[in-house]
Amino acid sequence: MTTTLRPGYPPGMPHIIPPLPHDSVGDMLASCCEQFASRTAFIQDSASLAYGQIRYFGERLATFLNIHLKLLPGDRVALMMPNTLSYPVSICGVFWAGGVIVNVNPMYTAREVRHQLLDSDARAVIVAAPFVNTVREALEGIDGIAIIVAPPSGVLRANPGTSGAIPYLGLEFALATEGPFERRRRTANEVAVLQYTGGTTGPSKGAELTHRNILSNLEQLGLWIASVVSRGDDVVLTALPIYHVFAFTVNVLSFVRLGAKNVLVSNPRDLDGLVATMDRQKCTAITGVNTLFNGLLNAAHFDRLDFSRLKLCLGGGSAIQPAVARRWQQVTGTVLVEGYGLSETSPVVAVNRVDSGECREGIGLPLPSTELSIRDDSGQEVARGETGELHVRGPQLMRGYWNKPDETAKAFTADGYFRTGDVAYLDPWGHYHIVDRKKDMVLVSGFNVYPNEIEAICSEHPGIGDSACIGVPDEKTGEALKIYVVKRDESVTRESLVEHFRKNLAAYKVPRHIEFVAELPKSPVGKILRRELRDKGSS
Numbered sequence: 001m002t003t004t005l006r007p008g009y010p011p012g013m014p015h016i017i018p019p020l021p022h023d024s025v026g027d028m029l030a031s032c033c034e035q036f037a038s039r040t041a042f043i044q045d046s047a048s049l050a051y052g053q054i055r056y057f058g059e060r061l062a063t064f065l066n067i068h069l070k071l072l073p074g075d076r077v078a079l080m081m082p083n084t085l086s087y088p089v090s091i092c093g094v095f096w097a098g099g100v101i102v103n104v105n106p107m108y109t110a111r112e113v114r115h116q117l118l119d120s121d122a123r124a125v126i127v128a129a130p131f132v133n134t135v136r137e138a139l140e141g142i143d144g145i146a147i148i149v150a151p152p153s154g155v156l157r158a159n160p161g162t163s164g165a166i167p168y169l170g171l172e173f174a175l176a177t178e179g180p181f182e183r184r185r186r187t188a189n190e191v192a193v194l195q196y197t198g199g200t201t202g203p204s205k206g207a208e209l210t211h212r213n214i215l216s217n218l219e220q221l222g223l224w225i226a227s228v229v230s231r232g233d234d235v236v237l238t239a240l241p242i243y244h245v246f247a248f249t250v251n252v253l254s255f256v257r258l259g260a261k262n263v264l265v266s267n268p269r270d271l272d273g274l275v276a277t278m279d280r281q282k283c284t285a286i287t288g289v290n291t292l293f294n295g296l297l298n299a300a301h302f303d304r305l306d307f308s309r310l311k312l313c314l315g316g317g318s319a320i321q322p323a324v325a326r327r328w329q330q331v332t333g334t335v336l337v338e339g340y341g342l343s344e345t346s347p348v349v350a351v352n353r354v355d356s357g358e359c360r361e362g363i364g365l366p367l368p369s370t371e372l373s374i375r376d377d378s379g380q381e382v383a384r385g386e387t388g389e390l391h392v393r394g395p396q397l398m399r400g401y402w403n404k405p406d407e408t409a410k411a412f413t414a415d416g417y418f419r420t421g422d423v424a425y426l427d428p429w430g431h432y433h434i435v436d437r438k439k440d441m442v443l444v445s446g447f448n449v450y451p452n453e454i455e456a457i458c459s460e461h462p463g464i465g466d467s468a469c470i471g472v473p474d475e476k477t478g479e480a481l482k483i484y485v486v487k488r489d490e491s492v493t494r495e496s497l498v499e500h501f502r503k504n505l506a507a508y509k510v511p512r513h514i515e516f517v518a519e520l521p522k523s524p525v526g527k528i529l530r531r532e533l534r535d536k537g538s539s
Contacts, residue, residue: 008429010353024186028253038050041262076365083264191211197344212279213397315338464489
């Protein structure tokens with residue numbers, strides 16, 4: 001393991017991760033549940049589970065899946081629920097039964113759920129009670145997929161009296177299963193998770209994340225944050241949904257690895273409730289997307305919280321706007337560190353340093369064992385400072401897309417790099433910056449304009465909250481910029497915003513169309529959905 005100091009990297013940070021200590025994610029989880037048995041693992045509202053209880057329930061769920069559902073190694077089990085105590089128990093149960101997890105967004109329509117369950121060939125779905133009707137509608141006319149219903153509150157009890165006829169039965173009935181428990185071993189190169197992409201360019205695809213992929217990313221991230229976390233002493237706020245790969249790997253798995261207490265938030269849109277939770281729990285770590293951090297900064301009483309224990313704030317999923325990062329540090333005293341990742345990379349690829357105390361723009365440096373390459377459309381690397389498509393290679397990179405060999409072949413280069421679809425550049429100090437999604441670029445009179453830049457400038461205006469910029473057809477310029485804006489101050493006018501843009505942007509980058517709206521369409525993770533605005537504009 002090479003530890004030579006590299007420019008910009010923390011002292012002693014290795015170039016390459018060490019050999020993995022476990023063969024599978026299930027083995028890692030079992031080790032942690034045994035090692036930290038008496039410590040609180042997860043909290044949801046007033047309920048909690050210790051690591052030893054997670055092990056107790058997880059083993060019984062695994063036994064049920066193996067004995068009663070006759071789950072075979074490698075069979076897929078879908079998990080469709082918000083952040084409740086049922087989720088980590090289900091993760092352990094599926095892994096210990098030798099299964100493959102398929103994370104499903106509980107807000108999906110029946111059509112979207114049907115696609116994911118059929119495409120993954122799932123044997124069972126564990127679904128929170130409020131969403132069971134969606135699953136039933138999705139599976140109308142389909143046999144062979146068992147439905148296991150988790151309690152709406154997430155509070156778990158092993159209750160043999162809540163049985164129902166398969167395929168409709170209660171999770172608490174499954175947790176009452178008695179019988180010999182035998183953890184089914186999986187190997188590092190076998191699939192652990194099918195993480196479906198957002199489906200922005202067609203039906204969503206299942207990224208095959210192997211046990212090696214996920215364990216490698218845990219090792220990479222563990223090395224990166226080691227200077228600011230303490231084994232068994234951290235409290236992480238999980239407001240991002242666990243079905244998203246960011247929270248699944250970074251919040252749940254990486255902090256379980258540390259024996260941390262994980263505070264589960266089922267409804268992050270309730271900012272008052274979120275602030276109250278933070279006040280009670282005195283978190284040491286928080287992850288989120290730009291809109292979550294911005295929302296908290298504008299929430300009542302947030303600035304009155306005690307941030308003395310807060311030491312790690314990680315942002316990703318979409319660009320962290322500099323204005324939000326600066327204000328976050330002013331209010332909390334802690335740097336908001338931006339990172340970058342994808343469903344296909346387990347997910348973390350690059351992160352800014354967490355130990356520098358410096359609020360820095362961009363996605364930072366590639367993690368150990370990670371190679372980045374910026375290339376033009378012909379596949380040639382561009383010069384430092386020039387933009388091109390970001391390519392990634394490393395042990396966290398997926399095996400391929402599930403049952404889609406043609407899509408897999410198109411996603412990889414001949415030398416094994418993954419084409420991310422993101423436009424990036426490398427600055428003089430060796431830090432990487434994402435300009436925007438390649439498909440979101442707007443061509444104005446022959447000039448490339450990236451919406452992220454326009455939105456970042458918009459956020460600098462003190463009277464503006466969220467914004468989203470898209471391209472719309474224009475007879476003179478081919479495309480023109482249109483920006484949708486949520487006011488924080490009702491006195492803001494179109495004229496004052498145009499003046500703000502003109503002071504900070506070249507003339508061709510100033511949006512021609514400005515529309516004030518009450519809110520913007522967002523994904524459940526909180527990412528602003530430009531594609532819905534484009535669809536709205538074209539309809």
